[in-house]
Amino acid sequence: MSSHSTGTGKHHPVPKRYALLFACCLLLAIALLADFLWASSSNLSSSSHSSLNLSLDSSNEVVAVSVSTPPQPRSIKKKKEPKAVNRELMYLNATYADIPAPHWDWEEMPEAPVPRLDGFAIQLQNLFYVFAGYGSIDHVHSHVDIFNFTSNTWVGRFDMPKEMANSHLGMATDGRYIYAISGQYGPQCRKPTNRNFVLDTKTKQWSELPSLPVPRYAPATQLWRGRLHVMGGSKEDRHEPGLEHWSLAVKNGKALEAEWRVEVPISRGGPHRACIVANDKLLVIGGQEGDFMAKPGSPIFKCSRRHEVVYTDVYMLDDGNQWKQLPPMPKPNSHIESAWVIVNNSIIIVGGTTEKHPITKKMILVGEVFRFNLDNLEWSVIGRMPFRMKTTLVGFWDGWLYFTSGQRDRGPSDPSPKRVVGSTWRTKLHL
Structure with a gap:
């Protein structure tokens, strides 16, 4: 007999097709179980860990704020974070940042007939003479507009x-005649001229004065003790600061000498400074070393950026023989040659430009209003403009402080320059 039993206890071999089906089902079950366990672990991890965001509390200390972030479907792509340089646009250290200042209420006046940058303005009583300037980098003005403060x-x-x-x-100016000295002829970064002119504001007639020994960009200029003083500015390349100082005797719009006299050189050269006579003293305030230059070989003298240093320096000449240094401005400031007035024995300076941003290297405009008290030789920040502005043209009449024209900022959070404007504003000045 066979050792294997027969009848109901007999084992039949399993067909191959059923074995294959069973194996497939087993593998599928294992895959589903693994997927379930992975998803549970992922959800648990997402719910038990939250992202960290940084914010400032009321004490200006950095604190961690926990924010739960639900798991995102795989099909949704994360937004790209802004580039690091954009995050740095908002950062300004103490040298470049706005200085805290009292709020002022400004009233907008009729806009100037044309926008202008790097022009000049002279006030004679209630009339404000606004000269020349860029309309755009490729267009310059060659006329005078007059604003009546009354x-x-x-x-x-x-x-x-x-x-x-x-x-x-x-x-x-001497109160009737306006003396116009050297400067840049034409748009972009063209060469300077050494020719000088004088305007009789009564007759609106122009005449010419003896030319400077050499051309200059934006020299500090003022009438002091019967002589027209011209100093500093940039040399013919538009970038190198000049230290030379000349003077010319003038009276009633006419030169009393055929040539300019050499005077004591200024201690630090450069353009875009305020030059003021106060209490029979000659003062030179702020300014910079260096400026845009014409791109080599450019047929239109296209402007090309160069390194600039803006400074806080204040110099005074009281005896004609030696420059003295006075307390510096609260921050470096340039492009203020026509941005000042004298009120109650104080020099008021409105707007300007300061050092470039240390990261983006963009120019930073100034929105503060500064006061230099000539009684105690102390600086203070007394107000803020409606926006930051360079090369403002400033006047004062009947208790009102006015400014018009220049290049304004890109908005409250971006102090870099944008549009050239002809905006005119005023505010009541209380000193």
Whole structure:
């Protein structure tokens, strides 16, 4: 007999097709179980860990804020974070940042007939003469607009001599005659001129003065003790600061000498400074070393950036023989040659430009209003403009502080320059 039993206890072999089906089902079950366990672990991890965001509390300390982040479907792509340089746009250290200042209420006046940058303005009583300037980098003005502070309207316009510089002028007045010294002739970064002119504001007639020994961009210019003083500015390459100082005796719009006299050189050269006579002393405030230059070989003298250093320096000449240094400005400031007035024995300076941003290297505009008290030689920040602005043209009449024209910022959070404007504003000044 066989050792294997027969009947109901007999084992039949399993067909191959069923074995294959069973194996497939087993593998599928194992895969589903593994997927379930992975998903459970992922959800548990997501719910038990949260992302960390940084914010500032009321004490300006950095604190960690826990924010739960639900798991995202795989099909949704994460948004790209902004580049690091964009996150740094908002960062300014103490040298570059806005200085805290009292809030001022400003009233907008009629806009200037044309926008202008790097022009100049001279106030004679209630009339404000606004000269030349860029309309854009490729267009310069060659005329004068007049604003009447009494009626708060723009009331006149007349042409400048065709040979006269269009920007970066030096200017001074004796109360009737306005002296216009050197500057840049034409748009972009063209060469300077050494030709000088004088305007009789009564007759609107122009005449010419003896030329400077050499051309200059934006020299500090002022009428002091019967002599027209011209100093500093940039040399013919538009970038190198000049230290030379000349003077010319003038009276009633006429030169009393045929040539300019050499005076004591200024301690530090450069353009875009305020030059002021106060209490029979000659003061030079702020400014910079270096400026844009013409790109080599460019047929249109296209402007090319160069390194610039903006400074806080204040110099005074009281005896004609030696420059003295006075307390510096609260922050470096340039492009303020026509941004000042004298009120109650104080120099008021509105806007300007400071050192470039240390990361983005963009120019930073200034929105503060500064006061230099001539009684105690102390600086203070007394107010803020409605926006930051460079090369403002500033006047004062009947208790009101005015400014017009220049290049304004890109908004409250971006102090870099944007549009050239002709905006005109005023505020009541309380000192």
